[in-house]
Amino acid sequence: MARELCQYFGVVYLLVSVVYGAPELLTNPGFESGLNNWVHDGFTMTVEKSVVHSGTSSVKCTGRGQSWMGPGQYITPKPGGRYVFSAYLKLINDIPGTTYQNAIITMNYKWKDTDADDYMAVTSRPFLNVARGWVLIGADFQIPNRGSTTFLHLEN
DSSP: OOOOEEEEEEEEEEEESSSTTOOBOSSSTTSTTTTTTOBOSSSEEEEESSSOSSSSOEEEEEEEOSTTOOOEEEEOOOTTOEEEEEEEEEESOOOTTOSOEEEEEEEEEEETTTOOEEEEEEEEEEEEOGGGOSEEEEEEEEOOTTEEEEEEEEEO
């Protein structure tokens, strides 16, 4: 039986860290324009106006039967570029029989030279449960020189 994983994702940011004031790579990072440009496969995402960390919106993810199911977006980073990603998230429910859950930021690259897919964890945030409320997850990372198509998503 698949377990139900539910969570809210608040404002999400992806910024270039090399150049001060560099442009945002995510489109609609705070869900202020609904779900435009956000990808969700196999679960439901709904925009929430009453449960927010900052800004006016968050996204509620429900019906997640697998831990890899989470909101994501295709981005076009510069190969070899350094980036910073951060997001606030809030769990809706704890999983029965577990004390904590983990959240992970993952990048899926399609390599230019082989056309193969590869998944890389950017960072993780352990020891999450409902009682913790909104928590920040984030890290800086470098895009591999071989990467072309890049998909950034959160999972737990």
